[in-house]
Amino acid sequence: MGSSTQNGVVDKGVDFANYFCTYGFLYHQKEMLCDRVRMDAYYNSIFKNKHHFEGKVVLDVGTGSGILAIWSAQAGARKVYAVEATKMAEHAAELVKSNELQHVVEVIEGTMEDITLPEKVDVIISEWMGYFLLRESMLDSVLCARDRWLKPNGVMYPSHARMWLAPIKSTLVDQKMNDFEGSMDDWYCFIDDTKNYYGVDMSALTKPFTHEQKKYYLQTSIWNNLHPNQVIGTPVIIKEIDCLTTTVDDISNVRASVSSSITEENARLAGIAGWFDVHFRGSSENPAQNEIELNTGPNEDSGTHWGQQVFLLHPPPRVQRGDDLKFNFSMIRSKENHRLMEVDLDIEIKQSSGKLLPQVRNKFFIE
């Protein structure tokens, strides 16, 4: 009970309580609609590639307030199916009507897995990306839509996605260690007080409490919009996804062995940052006229609501320009909640002198 999956089968009620509920709030929709990097990328992808939309049938998976469906209609689509699992569907329908597009856009309240469309579609558009691309596992629903409803020569919006890792410097590593140590200090006072005032020895819980707090403060990845100068080595791609061909199996288990070179003279490797980009290229049979990129990496001018996910290293090793970092990365879905992730990240540092530092194994949670 409480798990969103049991023997691999998703409990829909639990999944709504844990996940979909957030998307039922206009406040949350507004946050996404105010992300200019996100908005500009989708807006340009549509309006600079009108040939993909004019006279075509479009499916918007997880339409939310309906913005992508409305743009698709404004770009000339003959018909747009806008599917939304939450009550936000009602607001999307209102918005479609007040923008006088109800003859083109049909809002359907339901999950992609459950609903049926009257026809196949030319374009599937969706903003399915979660933190570090795959958190939320929403791409599954887009692939379900693709396999059921996309015409043979149809195109995916976005068409491609990539996951990146890069070594960074950050004082977050000290903050989080302080928080953890503070919490443990509190705990030991609590153990003493409970023994002295209330005659109960709680010390048997010190081990599980330490485990819980370590996970919370040190092993849970942290949302951050990094400045580019915090990146101290070459960013590397750990996963490339072609939305037209990828499968749920392919994205459920991400593995990569990659290397990054330290580019900073002398720095403390506080952690590894993960982010993603997606591209709107259409398909090889039906390419975009103007390729658009949505990049969520560290940027001086504009962050996104996705930011980057930071995996901190405790203690942070010192590194020098020319050091080679070898990452063994693996990410799987959490057993308790298939929309959250567990990351194993082993790091080996080969110094420019040739000396090899012992590999450090790290376990992280994307919550």
Next chain:
Amino acid sequence: MGSSTQNGVVDKGVDFANYFCTYGFLYHQKEMLCDRVRMDAYYNSIFKNKHHFEGKVVLDVGTGSGILAIWSAQAGARKVYAVEATKMAEHAAELVKSNELQHVVEVIEGTMEDITLPEKVDVIISEWMGYFLLRESMLDSVLCARDRWLKPNGVMYPSHARMWLAPIKSTLVDQKMNDFEGSMDDWYCFIDDTKNYYGVDMSALTKPFTHEQKKYYLQTSIWNNLHPNQVIGTPVIIKEIDCLTTTVDDISNVRASVSSSITEENARLAGIAGWFDVHFRGSSENPAQNEIELNTGPNEDSGTHWGQQVFLLHPPPRVQRGDDLKFNFSMIRSKENHRLMEVDLDIEIKQSSGKLLPQVRNKFFIE
């Protein structure tokens, strides 16, 4: 989907995702165990009334880390059944063992509604109280335990509970109105920007967004540990519960018409605070030797983790010493989640001059 109840039947998976999950964290248990007012009251209720425990069979409903079960055993219980729905049961079992009470305390992982005991019990002890007493609806499980397992002359710990209301002054009313207005200002900028930059008119969502934000900022009760001098009128009791005889029906729908007199010379009635106390009196056949009270009202020296729930009035009326406030109060469980509450609070001010101000109707949510 997403509701914890459907046609009055609780979906257990959803209930775990929404509710029980919190209690699976030691951090959360520690917060409760560090509440000295709470700890002292339960500790004294047990150790100053050992006659209720010596040689007796005790049931602890929702034992958490096991503290009440351990105290019951230390006070001389022959047998203690400690029931816990979450994985915290494993930690409770460890703690029982490390305090060498495993021959007395038996930890049972399961819900009170599902499990079976091998015998009836003399005492049911439980810390079931939520914010404003009834949030979380955990008393239901205690009453289920009572009806199934308490011996005819058994006692309830606590035995009685009361809910209180009092008029207060507070600057929270200004803060929350500022927050609301700030959020609406942001919204109107967002509407303009989305129209200008992205060609979509979002103004159809202004009404539902206002509704959502009003609910969040102005109609959701606020946790606060008030100073006693913020109370500007006589506190009044709106509900008395005898834990030995009350029923789920009795606590599902709380209604009261009560009056409070303003005691402050000239003040702004920022809101109404709600809190509770519980008493440990045993039963009339089997009374406590030392009655203990646990009071969560405004207190100069020590707050509790329950604090008070504040229902703010927008705009706050001015009141004078001697004004009479008449409250028509009603609290029911939320349809979507039976552990959350909806409050209707109508207030009529009769000034000492005899002039009657028009009744103001208020709707609040305890989330």
